[in-house]
Amino acid sequence: MKIQIKTDPALGKDEVVVLCHPDNTEIHHLKNLMEEMNGRQASLVVYKNKQEVYLPVSDILFFETSGTAIYAHTAKEMYETNYKLYELEEILPGYFLRISKSSIANIHQIVSISRNLTASSTIAFNSSHKQAYVSRHYFRTLKLRLEEKRNFYEKKKS
Numbered sequence: 001m002k003i004q005i006k007t008d009p010a011l012g013k014d015e016v017v018v019l020c021h022p023d024n025t026e027i028h029h030l031k032n033l034m035e036e037m038n039g040r041q042a043s044l045v046v047y048k049n050k051q052e053v054y055l056p057v058s059d060i061l062f063f064e065t066s067g068t069a070i071y072a073h074t075a076k077e078m079y080e081t082n083y084k085l086y087e088l089e090e091i092l093p094g095y096f097l098r099i100s101k102s103s104i105a106n107i108h109q110i111v112s113i114s115r116n117l118t119a120s121s122t123i124a125f126n127s128s129h130k131q132a133y134v135s136r137h138y139f140r141t142l143k144l145r146l147e148e149k150r151n152f153y154e155k156k157k158s
Helices: 026-040 085-091 137-157
Strands: 043-048 052-058 062-066 069-073 078-081 096-100 103-106 111-113 121-125 133-134
Touching: 062 085, 085 096, 085 103, 096 133, 096 137, 103 133, 111 137, 133 137
Parallel strands: none
Antiparallel strands: 043 052, 043 078, 062 069, 062 103, 069 078, 096 103, 111 121, 121 133
């Protein structure tokens, strides 16, 4: 891998451009880590009882669809959002991951996974009774991301 850093005094805001093959998973993981460090989205506008709430993204456990509505779940509350799941995937930091066709989860908030070989597995979250389901299609990706997170923090400790 070739790495270059070019400076431009005329640049108003820092920008990182990476050229890679489309199937380079290491680069995609690097992108997720950089987005995580950068904290692309500090808060998200959600709604509760017709009231607009500015919710810190880090407080959100997961997003799920119910009918035509999309809900953001925190440890104790549930808020409605006007975003579609594909839009949320674009604007949320890299520590949010699609876990099923109808859900996106915050991997920093996951404390356990109950694996089910014949159906969806269940995720438990920090300081909450709430659970979300991981489809078999997304299970492997979730396990890899959680393993990366664990390895990152272990390296940071040493």
